[in-house]
Amino acid sequence: MEEIETDQDVQTPLQFEIEQPxxxxxxxxxxxxxxxxxLRSLNQRRALISAYFDEGRTFLLTSLLAIDxxxxxxxxxxxxxxNRQVLAADHIVLTATVDKVKVQFTLPRLVAxxxxxxxxxxxxxxxxxxxxxxxxxxxxxxxxxxxxxxxSSIKRPDRSVMTIEASxxxxxxxxxxxxxxxxxxxxxxxxxxxxxxxxxxxxxxxxVANLCVRNKYEVTTRTGSRYVRIGCEFIALPGARMxxxxxxxxxxxxxxxxxxxxxx
Numbered sequence: 029m030e031e032i033e034t035d036q037d038v039q040t041p042l043q044f045e046i047e048q049p050x051x052x053x054x055x056x057x058x059x060x061x062x063x064x065x066x067l068r069s070l071n072q073r074r075a076l077i078s079a080y081f082d083e084g085r086t087f088l089l090t091s092l093l094a095i096d097x098x099x100x101x102x103x104x105x106x107x108x109x110x111n112r113q114v115l116a117a118d119h120i121v122l123t124a125t126v127d128k129v130k131v132q133f134t135l136p137r138l139v140a141x142x143x144x145x146x147x148x149x150x151x152x153x154x155x156x157x158x159x160x161x162x163x164x165x166x167x168x169x170x171x172x173x174x175x176x177x178x179x180s181s182i183k184r185p186d187r188s189v190m191t192i193e194a195s196x197x198x199x200x201x202x203x204x205x206x207x208x209x210x211x212x213x214x215x216x217x218x219x220x221x222x223x224x225x226x227x228x229x230x231x232x233x234x235x236v237a238n239l240c241v242r243n244k245y246e247v248t249t250r251t252g253s254r255y256v257r258i259g260c261e262f263i264a265l266p267g268a269r270m271x272x273x274x275x276x277x278x279x280x281x282x283x284x285x286x287x288x289x290x291x292x
Contacts, residue, residue: 043218044084044121044245046132046158057157063133066157067095069126077102077124078248081117088114089248090122093143095153101141102149114138114149123245130160130245167200168277171284178206180225180239182215194258196227201273203239203261213256216241222260229276238263 045052057063070077071092079102080087088105095101105111114120115138123132133154141150170176176196181189192212197205204227208216216222220241227235239260246256265273 044080044123044132045130045160045243046121046134046156052158052160055158055160057159058155060153063154063157064095066126066131066159067092067100067133067153070124070131071095073126075124075126076248076250077122078246079105079114080121080123080246081114081119084121084246086110086113087246087248087254089250089252090149093148098153100135100151100153101143102138102151104147104149115140130158132158132160166277166281167198167205168280169198170196171280174230176227176229178204178225178227180222182220182222197257199227199273199277201262201270201277203242203259206258206260208244208256208258210246210254210256213244213258216244216258218243221263229272231279232272232276235269235272237265237269 045055049056057066069075071094074091077090077092078087079090088107088110090105091103093101093103105114118137120135120138121132122135123130125131133156135151135154138149138151141148176199178194178196179191181191183189192215194206194208194212197207199205218241222239222241225237225239227237229235240263241258242261243259244256246254248254262270
């Protein structure tokens with residue numbers, strides 16, 4: 029396998045669903061009561077929020093400290109220089125996850141304020157929030173102890189072929205989620221078709237399928253690590269292979285529930 033260059037100094041702008049209203053309009057909430065309900069959920073759960081600026085090239089981790097009328101109070105990031113940069117930005121995209129549902133909203137500008145006697149960010153209430161939940165199939169997070177490896181081949185701009193490898197984050201009857209580096213994600217634009225992808229499902233066998241890249245978004249862990257989740261949809265998956273996927277999902281979920289109940 030050829031290694032993919034990962035120059036962190038060269039980053040392409042990220043694409044956020046909330047900035048693509050023509051495709052994600054059905055997931056946008058505009059009513060103030062709905063917007064407040066989502067924001068209160070972020071506040072009550074102290075959800076970790078990634079705040080992106082500079083076209084997604086720079087981010088900081090924050091949380092929603094309070095909702096004061098039509099204003100928000102956000103926690104400062106850990107890096108003073110990044111805090112200064114975000115205050116100068118004229119456009120910020122904030123993304124978080126609540127109950128496995130992606131939440132996104134944009135703010136025109138942050139201002140310096142104080143909360144509880146400590147420095148904080150202030151902002152006006154967003155006029156809309158994206159709540160992305162669209163699951164036709166049960167999605168199984170693949171076990172960390174027994175990862176599912178993915179491999180496929182893609183063509184470079186010069187038409188030469190390179191092999192790519194990744195790990196599956198999750199799998200369902202509709203497709204898979206890949207864990208990719210930003211460099212690999214840049215090679216897989218939305219709408220890209222990956223033929224004859226190979227996925228070794230433990231205790232089931234080798235699953236070979238065609239996939240289409242449907243979405244991708246950057247994920248930040250609590251330690252600050254960053255990766256890109258690439259959502260791929262199965263293309264005309266034959267019945268026998270779909271049965272393999274369902275058997276794998278059913279067995280792993282059954283084993284997981286058994287462990288939780290102390291029966292394993």
